[in-house]
Amino acid sequence: MARPNKRTTLREVAEATGLSTAAVSYALRGKHVSKETEERVRKAAAELGYEADPIARALASGRTSTVGVLAGDLQDLWQQQLMAAIGRELLAGDRYALILDAGGDPERELALAKQLRDQRVDGLLVSPVDPSAEGWAKIAEAVPVVSIGDALSQARTAGEVLFDNRAGIDAVLDYLRGLGHRRVTVLTPTGPSTPDRPADVYVRQAADRLGIEVQVVPCAQELGEATGVARRVLTNSPAGRPRTGPADLAPPTAVFCFSDSIAYGVYAAAAEAELAVGRDISVVGFDDHPVSRVLTPPLTTVDWGLTGIAKEAARLAVAAIEGRRVRRKRILCAPRLSERGSALRAPGDA
Amino acid sequence: MARPNKRTTLREVAEATGLSTAAVSYALRGKHVSKETEERVRKAAAELGYEADPIARALASGRTSTVGVLAGDLQDLWQQQLMAAIGRELLAGDRYALILDAGGDPERELALAKQLRDQRVDGLLVSPVDPSAEGWAKIAEAVPVVSIGDALSQARTAGEVLFDNRAGIDAVLDYLRGLGHRRVTVLTPTGPSTPDRPADVYVRQAADRLGIEVQVVPCAQELGEATGVARRVLTNSPAGRPRTGPADLAPPTAVFCFSDSIAYGVYAAAAEAELAVGRDISVVGFDDHPVSRVLTPPLTTVDWGLTGIAKEAARLAVAAIEGRRVRRKRILCAPRLSERGSALRAPGDA
């Protein structure tokens, strides 16, 4: 029988004021009641310390003032930042963020999204692991979904805050090429290994265009694992130890990381291998996490404007929830290369 | 009303099997029904794709398989880590974490806690801003609360995962004293400025015992603000610029930060002031965030064992929820000083 603690209920307020529960319910939400009764009800409610039970309300109305926020992988420090920022943003608008972590697993991601839908979240913000999953379609039918980072190709979403990945990738690779790098390793987050993942395609295209040689290596966000992957990549670097990898693995002069978390792993691996970041090996990140500027050398990275993203995403979700139309439901974030000290001229370049 | 999408309901399963909704409800939860009917019901439910509505269930039973997780301040990177870890931990036990951020505001913290209670979370994990607030008492009566970091002095909690702050503080200050530091600035998170906050007391006591001079300065977790505070502290440092602060402000040779986030701010400020961390100014952190080992020099910090904390906290909460007794409901985490490169011998020390 529920919890023993007795909360005051709507009925009690009704009895105290001599009104029906319906009248009280309306009054408390300021719907077609006279000014006087509204006032009377408010007063009684305050005296009794009444607060509507959100669960009962949700059951009856189908709404919750709660927004689900689904992180693709909370090991990624930047996503932690993003979730925190979104949480603050929503809270400022009197909504609660129900934050969940898919841990980089596409199946879990959909399962959690369904759970959230069942919890009657009014809206769902998602930074998807697998944006092309078909499961999103059904979910987006039941609840307004705003996706962050990638568009959900199979679903009709309520909004999208996208990163112009092509522009970001081009910017970074152009930049590296300009510094004389011709062999670049790209560390992408592990995920569904669809060969046609847009980011991978962009990388290939840019590489072809610029005539540089890239090697794409999937890499976990967690620092320890990222360090491990980076170690393998770096020990093949020209300035590194005797080569242990396969002979056909060309050693990179620069590493382009699809998240700052991963870049931190590269820093760690570089330190182990006694390679100086910036001099022996250039590193570029992709998020601009606050910590990145504290590293030595500060990480050159791509800034997408975290706060703005959180704001826009929250705004789109809230608009959809409230049934408002928005002018543009697809926000494209432009990359800004934060040029700092971790990428310099390639060794041996004229 | 509610959403248009039709989920299969309990009644539909009942009709399909020719049983009462009660029987189906019991069957699905394996309560006193015959093996056969249970089987029959399960099969029907699976065919119809029935899944219990968590909201309705919550209203009727007073339970949700949801645990509230309330972060004192998600700007703190370590708390981000902690929340992520707890979320994973709970998810592994088929419970959902509802993560909220108090943003360092004690009032908001209690308001959010109440909200969570109203949302019928089965349990509440909290890393409190103000552990001595009286409001916790009422909350802890209504829902099992596990506190992390500090004990809730006014409430009967279901468990506590505490850091042995005294030991941690002693360890750090002993260590700094051993390196010859006699003027130390302590950067504590902003919070309710109760003069008798235990951590502050420990600091004073240790300082008295060791004969070192400490200055306690409150500091926000957010990197930008922390950098600002650190800047003011550091520009009074002996190796620093001409002193601009009040003349009676003794310049520290070491800074002890109550969180790694804050320490990052000090790194940033030190870089600006062209002070070498470790040589010109020693810095010690208090969390061991993964990134700390990637900094240059790697941050000497106090490791409390994040994963263990998350596990223990989740375990305590789940035990309380399930009404199980636990042997020890107060876990005390011992500090482990991760001695790395950011704290060295004080300048001018013999």
Add this chain to the structure above:
DNA sequence: AGCGGTTAAGTAAGCGGTTGAGCAACCAGT
């Protein structure tokens, strides 16, 4: 006085489950 139009409040049927009480059937035990 009679009439459509508002506005204010009440009635009651849900929302989709859970759960105590009750009842029939069945099994021993005496």
Add this chain to the structure above:
DNA sequence: ACTGGTTGCTCAACCGCTTACTTAACCGCT
């Protein structure tokens, strides 16, 4: 054959709120 205890399921009352529909009152008009 009668009692008493299980077992297995049904009934119906909730849980606490929302909301379509209805009724009542009151408005100014013709």
